[in-house]
């Protein structure tokens with residue numbers, strides 16, 4: 327078995343996207359969870375966007391000349407996000423995942439990235455074990471939340487669409503909560519038209535890139551997150567990720583009719599600051 331790793335190119339989108347779709351679908355179905363991607367095209371589209379975005383590092387594994395897996399590193403922000411990492415079902419458990427992880431870690435070291443994070447499916451024993459062996463620490467148990475939009479507003483916490491002129495104020499809130507900002511990712515979301523901000527006492531007190539699987543949110547307190555969640559027209563993708571140690575917010579979501587669709591885990595390697603505010607991580611951390 328001859329395995330090589332090489333950078334991803336846009337030509338890999340179809341094959342890597344299909345492997346990504348099948349790998350996630352089979353592990354979800356094996357545990358009776360709804361798959362993360364509703365169709366192969368959704369995963370292929372996501373992989374295509376990541377392969378062509380300069381803010382993502384990508385690596386592809388080939389076994390005997392056939393593509394068998396890929397991994398990504400989101401380097402748009404100070405802290406990098408790992409994933410999605412997926413291996414062809416027939417090639418799993420043969421140390422290819424370990425090599426793809428070590429490859430993105432080497433890239434992070436070359437770029438002097440102080441810390442990397444990822445979110446793993448809480449029911450997947452293999453990925454949990456692999457990441458722990460590679461040095462990751464469990465930081466937050468998460469619940470993926472889904473349900474009907476709440477259509478509610480929180481008095482004193484108005485929500486509106488974010489514009490580029492809000493970027494500095496949003497980054498300030500993120501630094502206050504996490505110790506670093508996620509400005510690169512936020513700017514992408516503002517350009518895409520999905521980002522919202524919440525104001526309190528006439529200043530920006532929180533934001534969401536999107537309330538959903540691929541978006542993150544921060545707020546000075548739970549009130550800001552309640553306003554952002556309450557105003558969301560939909561919870562994009564499989565749902566948004568809620569740190570369940572934030573019991574008050576978790577209970578509030580349950581009282582407003584949302585349901586838990588799957589358990590997930592936020593893990594980190596390297597620099598990690600315990601958050602000092604309310605937050606929702608994205609599936610990329």
Ligand SMILES: CC(C)(COP(=O)(O)OP(=O)(O)OC[C@H]1O[C@@H](n2cnc3c(N)ncnc32)[C@H](O)[C@@H]1OP(=O)(O)O)[C@@H](O)C(=O)NCCC(=O)NCCS
Nearest residue numbers: 349412413418419420421422423424446451452453455456
């Ligand atoms: C998760 C995934 C990327 C791992 O890649 P892989 O090539 O199958 O995994 P590897 O063989 O490199 O590593 C698996 C490790 O976990 C260990 N392992 C597997 N199951 C385990 C268990 N139940 N308990 C303890 N250790 C276990 C293996 O022994 C191996 O350890 P080692 O590196 O010390 O030998 C791959 O299986 C996959 O694509 N899964 C479906 C999609 C997915 O879940 N992606 C990750 C999203 S967070």
